[in-house]
Amino acid sequence: MIRQATPADATAISHLIISAMGPLAAKFANSDDPAKQLELFQHFAKLTGNQYSYTNILTWDEQGETCGMIMAYDGAKLEVLRRPFLNYTRTKLGFTGTPEDETQHGEYYIDCLAVLPGHQGKGIAKKLFNALFERAEELGHATVGLLVDKGNHKAKKLYTDLGFVEQGEKQLLGGTHYHLQKNLY
Template structure:
């Protein structure tokens, strides 16, 4: 498995992954048309690839296994996990056949590294009550509950600036 950047060519894949995230119970609570027609849900992936969008796709043998993406949403058009205009909201989904193999953890770690490198101060997300697997993944990666929206918790992961590799190695600055 390897991770690659999500590009505008991945727009359909991201819609499918968003649908997977919304239907995490295995029950078809939402359809693809529901996602595309609802102005609230489509804001997570509509027009993917605009400035500031950040995403990764996990691929194995030419097949997508899952993806993670983040986009800043403004206060007047917030997502379910809105915290602040400068805190992008994250979405993540792993396709059913690839679950339980560490794909989600690899995607999340990769996005957090990229977000930190991009200078983001934090990322947020929303996790529904009952989605214990996702909640455990997010908690393992340092997310904490900072709010509540209906039957979901808003979680936040603060990002520290990338550390200086020379200092990490015990080398004095030049």
């Protein structure tokens, strides 16, 4: 079942965000300690007005467990949504990086997508995408975008099978990613 996330989902959401982000989560937390990474993303998942907020997340639940999630927001709002997170990570955690803009105006940006390993291969990601496409259209967005690590061929294939088209490459905190977009109409 797909539903809008709530603040009570912060722990489950945070585990999924960290899974989706991989090494970037450690960079932002300025720590390889999984507990510190979890604490950081739990803090922001409970709040509004930031890119990792529950308000930007749809979840997939099965038998009372959050098994997957997709997070997206208006690319035109990246700076405003990113600011509280970066201020916190810099002042509280010593993060010194300057992330490049991963999205842009005119794009409903998928920041993270993750499905728990035991639930992968069941079509959950595709269902989350379809629900997100509906949400984007309802909000008046014609284009959905995302980044995929250049080495993640399996994910890139999933996205291209869903109609995403490569638009070029973007850098993000030392990594090179393909920038993909899908026109909704």
